[in-house]
Amino acid sequence: MPSPSIIRVIDLETTGNAPPTHGVCEVGWQDVALGEDGRWELHGEGGSRLVNPGRPIPPVTMAVHHIRDEDVADAPWWHDVARPILDPWPRRVALAAHRASFEEQFCTPALTHGAEWICTWKCALRLWPDSPGFSNQLLRYWRRPQGLVHERGLPAHRAFPDAYVTAHHLRDMLNEASVAQLIQWSNEPGLLPRVRYGPDRGKEWREIDNESLYAFLSDRDPDIRFTAETELARRRGGGEIGPATAQELLL
Template sequence: MSSIVHSAVVDILVHPSRIMIKLTCFPEHMILLDCETTGGRASRDRITEIGLIEIKDGEVQSRWQSLINPGRPIPPWIHKITGINDEMVADAPAFEDIAESLYQRLQNVILVAHNARFDYSFLKQEFKRAGYDYSAKTLCSVKLSRRLFPQHQGHSLDKIIQRHQIAVKDRHRAMADTEVILTYFTLIQQQIDAAVIQQTIADILKRPSLPSHLDNTLIQKLPEKPGIYQFYDEGGTLLYIGKSVNIKERVLSHFSADHRHHKELDISQQLHHIDWIETPSDFGAQLLENSYIKQTSPRYNRRQTKIKKLYQINKTLNKDGYAELDIMVADMTDASDITSKYGLFRSKKQAQTKLLDLISQYKLCQRLCHIEKKASGPCFSYQLKKCLGACCGKEQAKLYNLRVDMALTHIKNQQWPWSTPIIVEEQSPTNNGGDSHFHLIDQWCYLGQVDGHTTPNTRLLKQPQDSIFFDIDTYKILLRFLAPTKLSHFPYLRIHPLENSASVSMNSWG
């Protein structure tokens, strides 16, 4: 390869007569573009090559291409696909070197690419690093192919090349792949009625930028009601579970920011199918989302994974009548015991940090809080006048214990307000009809959805987990809706205590 190709941008003006068919059915001013990259994640990986063809009034105006030095090694598997290696890009310009001229070239045009979401997200990120806020209206040739040729199964560039017998050299090089799109558009215009092409393009440009392999009719079926939605890849693997008071609106929001968040881009690239479950309100949606995530552990739900260990602060009285505080592991199988203690912490370090804050704020004794391991006598903080002397009898137990109780008030757990398990009847807050859902709850633990509320032995329809145990996320959801000070804010939730019934066993349920 010549040194010119290694280091310089190639910009070729093209005489209009070189194109055989004028693309009159397509946008008046568009740029066909393809990017080669070091990987598939725009927030992490970099562009290694760009090729584009500018078309105005249906005629090719220019071709522009450049290798790009990504500033990092090109992975071997990328080299194997594209043929681009570190040596080829060593003398090529960095993206910031060509950013200004490229930014000007891409203004006020329709950006066309095969799987435009991918190329657009990389351009957005590269321009952002170079100090430019780039945005454009995009036309995805994958979506166009799906709409115009619905009888075909595959719409990848390789499938299109094979199906339409398009001759191409240097497949997976930027300009070569861009030339394929140009040839494909020429073939489309020969085979499809002009009005159909124009209307299809208009529809695509008006709609949100959906993943190219997601059936648009599925999006149209999404309800504008509360519930959860589930994203699946082509092989049926669960990618993500989310919830919303408006399923359709929330699903569409995933496809508006994928150039900024690598998780959204990864999901969009893999997404092939969406399922959903409607609920009467946000209450059921939150419970269902949390339960399903912990059952199935979807690939991209990492924040709500199942926690098997929590820490708490326990209070006891010593032989001299002074309150002692200690950090202990919570008994996840005994919710009543958990709510009798203080705080819920996901790690021992988090619990220690909170305890130290309380010690400092309320001048508690570090020895009586088991921070200082000294067995007896004044603690070190007493010498610094940060402890008032409970450790050595200089402060009365009654006064010290009162201050301990004041400190713990801020992290006191909510006791279960009912004497029995309850069934929460969930209705729609908008009174728009639909069935009520019934949820069985005991000691702040969600035991599942049931078929009614008339008897203590109501049949369990959906059990959220294999073995019932205390879950901090469920506890927070239930507090948000069912705490005595909050319940009046949600008149669409009706409480039915299971009178004269024994408390539900967390170890044996199901």
């Protein structure tokens, strides 16, 4: 029997935001597979591994995930556990994470065998722009994904529960849009449905005037610049901002 198409969701708990100053202290994963009926579903049990980050865990991050130095003192090093998890056999179609740019800092191409990534945060901006927010947990409670076992997705901010919740978002995204489309969106800056700050905060981009829009074109945030450029192109007749039609998504 041929192996099914599988995408592996990854979640990391770390000592901080930027390697090599910071290191991984836990990795979790949950697979999503394409079924014979053409629908994507969660696949397998997933799992997690504690990792020795090779440095003390600061109290500020310990307070988020509650992993202590003594919990990881005897755990294996990241380079000893990463490859079997990030590049298993048979190979996954892609890896995925919520705000994947964070995981990609630690899951380098050498460890992933150059795998493509899907960012469920960027894809949620495109597919579910009406959500009041786009964090992993807010999407969980706003969307209430079918089949998500509440207790299995807890505690939040631990590697497996977070990967498990993200996998439900990914499953539903894959049943709305193609893998290629999700990867394309993930390789672009985020397309924000609403203005983040200033006097127009909370408005849809099409609602703000041209003067305000032009001011955002030089913003330091690449997501804001990209969204402003996309809205400007729409006003000039270069296309629509926001989610495409269902037919376009599946091409």
